[in-house]
Amino acid sequence: MKLTKEARAGTLESGDVLVIVGPSESLDIRVESPVIRQFGESIRQSVRDVAASLGVTGGAISLEDQGALDCTIRARLTTAIKRSLADE
Amino acid sequence: MRRSLLFLPGNQPNMLQNGAVLPADALIFDLEDSVSPSEKDAARELVASALRSIDYGSRGLVVRINDIDKPYVKKDLEAVAAAGAMSVMVPKVSGAHTIHHVAVMLDLIEEEYRMEPGRTKIIALIETAAGIEKAFEAAAASPRVEALALGGEDLSADLGCPRTKEGTEIFYSRSRLVVAARAAGIEAIDTPFTDARDEEGCYADTVFARSMGFDAKLSISPHHLRPIHRAFVPTEEAVAFALEVKEAMEIARREGRGAVSLRGKMIDLPVLKQAERTIELARASGMLAAEKEGALL
Numbered sequence: 439m440k441l442t443k444e445a446r447a448g449t450l451e452s453g454d455v456l457v458i459v460g461p462s463e464s465l466d467i468r469v470e471s472p473v474i475r476q477f478g479e480s481i482r483q484s485v486r487d488v489a490a491s492l493g494v495t496g497g498a499i500s501l502e503d504q505g506a507l508d509c510t511i512r513a514r515l516t517t518a519i520k521r522s523l524a525d526e
Numbered sequence: 527m528r529r530s531l532l533f534l535p536g537n538q539p540n541m542l543q544n545g546a547v548l549p550a551d552a553l554i555f556d557l558e559d560s561v562s563p564s565e566k567d568a569a570r571e572l573v574a575s576a577l578r579s580i581d582y583g584s585r586g587l588v589v590r591i592n593d594i595d596k597p598y599v600k601k602d603l604e605a606v607a608a609a610g611a612m613s614v615m616v617p618k619v620s621g622a623h624t625i626h627h628v629a630v631m632l633d634l635i636e637e638e639y640r641m642e643p644g645r646t647k648i649i650a651l652i653e654t655a656a657g658i659e660k661a662f663e664a665a666a667a668s669p670r671v672e673a674l675a676l677g678g679e680d681l682s683a684d685l686g687c688p689r690t691k692e693g694t695e696i697f698y699s700r701s702r703l704v705v706a707a708r709a710a711g712i713e714a715i716d717t718p719f720t721d722a723r724d725e726e727g728c729y730a731d732t733v734f735a736r737s738m739g740f741d742a743k744l745s746i747s748p749h750h751l752r753p754i755h756r757a758f759v760p761t762e763e764a765v766a767f768a769l770e771v772k773e774a775m776e777i778a779r780r781e782g783r784g785a786v787s788l789r790g791k792m793i794d795l796p797v798l799k800q801a802e803r804t805i806e807l808a809r810a811s812g813m814l815a816a817e818k819e820g821a822l823l
């Protein structure tokens with residue numbers, strides 16, 4: 439399924455991540471993080487895993503990471519996607 | 527064995543992360559008062575994700591769910607029970623019906639997720655006058671109920687009296703809650719001390735609670751953990767006596783006797799239980815290494 443509505447979750451506080459999702463035909467992932475060199479690919483893989491587990495094949499997914507743990511990234515993305523799908 | 531249970535706001539990732547290194551005996555991930563209505567869904571996901579991923583060591587893991595009258599409660603229970611919470615703290619318990627409601631939902635969730643039946647325990651948070659009146663009823667309502675906890679702030683508001691550091695206004699409620707918990711054979715957990723900067727005040731309040739029979743204390747600040755633990759340190763004399771009791775009862779058991787005399791007093795099962803609790807507190811306080819205990823026995 440494809441995301442058709444913008445939604446967000448998380449904050450820009452230390453240890454958190456702000457996730458914004460919106461419409462797109464394909465899965466477009468944009469990540470900003472202070473640890474992009476060390477963990478960029480790992481973060482992207484987590485995004486692909488969560489999207490797949492929720493059946494999302496198309497959507498623009500943007501993350502502004504503030505040093506969040508992987509479990510926080512997964513939780514915030516799950517919330518943003520569920521909010522995006524909530525009224526469909 | 528727990529002496530301290532620390533509340534962590536459920537929608538703050540840093541605090542959930544810090545819980546893994548704070549010296550609390552148990553952590554309470556809060557989905558209720560510390561989370562705004564618009565963020566309930568986010569906090570639920572975050573707490574469930576933290577429970578699945580972060581290694582909290584031997585700390586007890588409790589989640590305070592929302593009031594059973596709120597629409598979020600079923601989702602709360604499903605998310606946190608499936609993620610491995612050991613206990614749920616149920617707010618505003620006002621009798622057996624609140625406990626039955628939660629217990630039935632947990633029965634269904636544990637069946638659906640193929641979890642061990644009865645695995646998820648309940649801590650009943652008593653914070654209203656009606657809750658105090660029906661504390662024993664709630665404590666005995668289900669084998670899932672492992673503790674009664676007192677919420678002094680909301681209780682004072684419900685009683686219509688100001689909350690003070692001395693706690694005179696909740697004295698009767700504290701006594702009543704300990705009696706109800708003991709009668710049901712479960713733990714009694716005291717209300718938090720609310721001045722985060724006053725560590726000595728927290729220590730004195732915990733010493734008083736312990737003298738009333740409370741087993742543990744809620745905490746809203748990491749600064750209160752050390753004073754709480756200090757208040758639960760047994761005296762050396764109490765530990766020495768507890769070890770003697772344990773040894774005497776072990777000898778009596780081997781000889782097929784139910785009670786023995788020690789220092790001129792009859793020692794029976796209730797005394798042994800108290801001695802075992804003292805030994806647990808001594809271990810938790812670092813007073814009693816296993817080898818020393820073994821050597822003494």
